[in-house]
Amino acid sequence: xxxxxxxxxxxxxxxxxxxxxxxxxxxxxxxxxxxxxxxxxxxxxxxxxxxxxxxxxxxxxxxxxxxxxxxxxxxxxxxxxxxxxxxxxxxxxxxxxxxxxxxxxxxxxxxxxxxxxxxxxxxxxxxxxxxxxxxxxxxxxxxxxxxxxxxxxxxxxxxxxxxxxxxxxxxxxxxxxxxxxxxxxxxxxxxxxxxxxxxxxxxxxxxxxxxxxxxxxxxxxxxxxxxxxxxxxxxxxxxxxxxxxxxxxxxxxxxxxxxxxxxxxxxxxxxxxxxxxxxxxxxxxxxxxxxxxxxxxxxxxxxxxxxxxxxxxxxxxxxxxxxxxxxxxxxxxxxxxxxxxxxxxxxxxxxxxxxxxxxxxxxxxxxxxxxxxxxxxxxxxxxxxxxxxxxxxxxxxxxxxxxxxxxxxxxxxxxxxxxxxxxxxxxxxxxxxxxxxxxxxxxxxxxxxxxxxxxxxxxxxxxxx
Amino acid sequence: xxxxxxxxxxxxxxxxxxxxxxxxxxxxxxxxxxxxxxxxxxxxxxxxxxxxxxxxxxxxxxxxxxxxxxxxxxxxxxxxxxxxxxxxxxxxxxxxxxxxxxxxxxxxxxxxxxxxxxxxxxxxxxxxxxxxxxxxxxxxxxxxxxxxxxxxxxxxxxxxxxxxxxxxxxxxxxxxxxxxxxxxxxxxxxxxxxxxxxxxxxxxxxxxxxxxxxxxxxxxxxxxxxxxxxxxxxxxxxxxxxxxxxxxxxxxxxxxxxxxxxxxxxxxxxxxxxxxxxxxxxxxxxxxxxxxxxxxxxxxxxxxxxxxxxxxxxxxxxxxxxxxxxxxxxxxxxxxxxxxxxxxxxxxxxxxxxxxxxxxxxxxxxxxxxxxxxxxxxxxxxxxxxxxxxxxxxxxxxxxxxxxx
Numbered sequence: 001x002x003x004x005x006x007x008x009x010x011x012x013x014x015x016x017x018x019x020x021x022x023x024x025x026x027x028x029x030x031x032x033x034x035x036x037x038x039x040x041x042x043x044x045x046x047x048x049x050x051x052x053x054x055x056x057x058x059x060x061x062x063x064x065x066x067x068x069x070x071x072x073x074x075x076x077x078x079x080x081x082x083x084x085x086x087x088x089x090x091x092x093x094x095x096x097x098x099x100x101x102x103x104x105x106x107x108x109x110x111x112x113x114x115x116x117x118x119x120x121x122x123x124x125x126x127x128x129x130x131x132x133x134x135x136x137x138x139x140x141x142x143x144x145x146x147x148x149x150x151x152x153x154x155x156x157x158x159x160x161x162x163x164x165x166x167x168x169x170x171x172x173x174x175x176x177x178x179x180x181x182x183x184x185x186x187x188x189x190x191x192x193x194x195x196x197x198x199x200x201x202x203x204x205x206x207x208x209x210x211x212x213x214x215x216x217x218x219x220x221x222x223x224x225x226x227x228x229x230x231x232x233x234x235x236x237x238x239x240x241x242x243x244x245x246x247x248x249x250x251x252x253x254x255x256x257x258x259x260x261x262x263x264x265x266x267x268x269x270x271x272x273x274x275x276x277x278x279x280x281x282x283x284x285x286x287x288x289x290x291x292x293x294x295x296x297x298x299x300x301x302x303x304x305x306x307x308x309x310x311x312x313x314x315x316x317x318x319x320x321x322x323x324x325x326x327x328x329x330x331x332x333x334x335x336x337x338x339x340x341x342x343x344x345x346x347x348x349x350x351x352x353x354x355x356x357x358x359x360x361x362x363x364x365x366x367x368x369x370x371x372x373x374x375x376x377x378x379x380x381x382x383x384x385x386x387x388x389x390x391x392x393x394x395x396x397x398x399x400x401x402x403x404x405x406x407x408x409x410x411x412x413x414x415x416x417x418x419x420x421x422x423x424x425x426x427x428x429x430x431x432x433x434x435x436x437x438x439x440x441x442x443x444x445x446x447x448x449x450x451x452x453x454x455x456x457x458x459x460x461x462x463x464x465x
Numbered sequence: 466x467x468x469x470x471x472x473x474x475x476x477x478x479x480x481x482x483x484x485x486x487x488x489x490x491x492x493x494x495x496x497x498x499x500x501x502x503x504x505x506x507x508x509x510x511x512x513x514x515x516x517x518x519x520x521x522x523x524x525x526x527x528x529x530x531x532x533x534x535x536x537x538x539x540x541x542x543x544x545x546x547x548x549x550x551x552x553x554x555x556x557x558x559x560x561x562x563x564x565x566x567x568x569x570x571x572x573x574x575x576x577x578x579x580x581x582x583x584x585x586x587x588x589x590x591x592x593x594x595x596x597x598x599x600x601x602x603x604x605x606x607x608x609x610x611x612x613x614x615x616x617x618x619x620x621x622x623x624x625x626x627x628x629x630x631x632x633x634x635x636x637x638x639x640x641x642x643x644x645x646x647x648x649x650x651x652x653x654x655x656x657x658x659x660x661x662x663x664x665x666x667x668x669x670x671x672x673x674x675x676x677x678x679x680x681x682x683x684x685x686x687x688x689x690x691x692x693x694x695x696x697x698x699x700x701x702x703x704x705x706x707x708x709x710x711x712x713x714x715x716x717x718x719x720x721x722x723x724x725x726x727x728x729x730x731x732x733x734x735x736x737x738x739x740x741x742x743x744x745x746x747x748x749x750x751x752x753x754x755x756x757x758x759x760x761x762x763x764x765x766x767x768x769x770x771x772x773x774x775x776x777x778x779x780x781x782x783x784x785x786x787x788x789x790x791x792x793x794x795x796x797x798x799x800x801x802x803x804x805x806x807x808x809x810x811x812x813x814x815x816x817x818x819x820x821x822x823x824x825x826x827x828x829x830x831x832x833x834x835x836x837x838x839x840x841x842x843x844x845x846x847x848x849x850x851x852x853x854x855x856x857x858x859x860x861x862x863x864x865x866x867x868x869x870x
Contacts, residue, residue: 096540
């Protein structure tokens with residue numbers, strides 16, 4: 001036991017676990033930063049345009065929840081930028097001048113988003129409705145462009161470009177080529193669509209639970225329908241985008257693709273494995289579809305797919321089964337969500353109704369978890385699949401890690417804090433909703449209904465009656 | 466080798482982000498320190514509320530300065546950045562812990578309902594406001610004394626536990642409290658709370674005096690421990706130091722007057738003067754005695770890219786930031802509890818007759834466009850379009866693949 005713990009604390013493992021956990025945690029909140037403003041503003045727009053007070057209440061409550069999530073995202077994002085230096089000084093010291101550029105761009109968009117988030121959140125009382133609505137739109141744009149910049153940085157790690165090396169140091173940099181590297185056009189849309197799916201399905205899932213409990217009022221139907229539509233629009237696009245991306249990976253990072261599809265020897269007519277575990281040259285427990293992998297890569301059963309045996313063992317992906325199962329799981333969930341969306345879209349198109357059957361609502365309530373799981377698995381595929389490299393083909397992860405002692409301690413502290421944070425992030429919105437529900441039943445007994453755009457409660461009391 | 470013009474400009478940019486962090490986020494951190502020192506639930510309620518009103522809407526925007534600082538540092542001077550991150554792993558990790566806990570405290574304490582949880586988050590927020598500036602201060606102290614080598618092989622405990630580093634850490638804490646106190650005096654005056662203005666006036670004077678004493682001690686220590694800095698501190702950097710001292714004294718005097726803008730300006734000048742003096746005194750080193758600006762500077766295009774990003778920031782962030790502060794200073798940003806759901810309205814007799822038109826009555830609860838009258842036709846059209854798209858897509862992909870082969 002102590003021996004295995006000792007092994008785990010050796011080398012780059014604690015740093016990798018810490019980075020992975022930080023990224024996996026932050027990315028969920030980053031998704032909300034990217035896509036939640038859009039969902040809020042759709043509700044807000046419906047509210048103002050159609051004088052729909054239910055939609056306005058939804059928008060305001062979402063902005064309140066969004067602010068909490070956004071704050072946690074801001075903090076966990078800071079953790080990541082710190083950790084890039086604290087855990088990977090080899091990466092930043094050697095490639096910081098190229099790798100840092102997209103982060104500089106992202107910083108600006110984050111700044112913009114933080115500012116407008118504050119204005120939007122605290123503007124419900126004293127800003128006029130349309131000024132307030134427009135004050136939210138920069139969040140949407142900044143979310144998209146910020147995601148673009150950060151994912152471009154990750155793409156650069158997969159397909160480094162835009163610099164020349166001299167004695168191991170970067171001699172010249174072409175910022176344009178750094179940002180628009182070969183992987184950027186594939187990774188960026190994939191992540192943005194993932195964010196829209198995660199936010200759409202998570203928020204819809206909350207209201208699906210309410211619908212399941214029989215609260216089929218307009219508040220719950222609208223609260224379900226707005227985010228679900230966002231997720232539903234994104235999911236088919238995501239399936240197409242994912243397919244294109246997988247082909248790009250096969251082309252740009254064949255060894256990663258080999259791990260994703262469990263291809264050991266280079267060959268033609270390669271079998272596609274759905275699930276399955278690779279052990280000593282055999283795949284167990286998987287469903288194999290002959291020729292399908294080759295067909296998916298090159299639209300012909302004759303396409304050659306490169307296997308990992310084409311490189312020496314130390315350059316192969318360390319955990320091919322993890323990468324493969326994550327990839328399969330992500331594809332399965334993505335397809336499932338697309339089917340779910342199509343079902344509701346069909347019913348909406350022809351009957352203008354939210355489905356009320358349990359067969360739909362239970363999966364819909366779980367769709368948020370599924371979307372998050374799929375996104376995390378996608379990150380496992382891209383990050384673990386890039387190993388043993390941190391900068392693909394140029395810098396090994398083991399050479400980038402910090403020589404400072406103390407990483408296991410920061411890892412332990414981080415796991416504790418993030419664990420508590422996760423519980424709080426689920427608990428606080430739940431408490432908020434409980435409070436609002438209690439408030440709603442109390443308000444129904446009174447004559448006055450407080451609307452989002454109106455004098456604040458304290459002033460209402462001050463008014464002479 | 467002398468550093469190029471752009472390298473110096475990047476170094477200046479780095480100092481600007483540090484000054485920005487000190488002036489904006491430093492004030493928020495100081496708010497947390499006053500929150501910590503405000504006393505029990507009852508006695509501390511009024512000042513805590515005042516701090517909360519001033520800090521909450523703006524802290525996230527202010528916090529971004531440190532991210533900017535990290536980005537400029539690692540893009541502009543990657544090798545020095547990596548050395549600092551290795552040697553000063555411990556204080557940086559602890560300051561990060563402070564930043565995380567503080568953000569968490571901020572995010573949740575408004576949503577906490579029970580007094581005990583409110584207290585818990587409040588305490589987290591306040592305590593971490595103390596930790597973050599202190600450890601960032603020790604980092605600066607370690608760099609200034611030349612304790613960070615060019616190629617450290619592990620974390621160096623002695624670098625940031627030297628008396629100079631510790632005093633610098635304390636100086637950072639006192640400065641944050643001072644800056645924050647000054648801002649809070651102005652805010653309280655504007656909100657028409659003369660009692661609170663008096664309260665913070667007394668405290669800022671105390672913090673200012675403490676900061677001044679600590680700065681003097683630090684100067685004495687630097688004379689022995691910072692051989693690379695000391696001569697230039699009394700040479701080319703002297704005007705900046707003088708400006709800083711004058712600003713500090715002016716602010717202490719102005720605290721008793723009624724000129725909030727001038728007061729803020731003077732306090733800011735004191736901080737900016739210190740940062741500028743530090744920069745000038747440390748030239749041409751990034752890590753005194755180990756790494757010069759020229760040695761660790763990034764290639765020029767990367768530096769230029771940083772400035773393009775900066776230009777974008779000035780174009781995009783500055784107006785937004787100004788608007789945020791304007792709204793904040795004019796009391797347009799208020800916390801508001803979401804409204805309850807309006808009671809359901811009975812559905813109107815006829816919602817809509819034609820596709821896409823909604824009943825104009827705003828109160829008409831259920832808004833639902835009419836279902837489609839031609840389901841079969843629509844299905845056929847959708848099927849046709851989807852089929853076309855898929856076919857075209859496949860064709861294009863196959864085509865592209867063939868071309869490549």
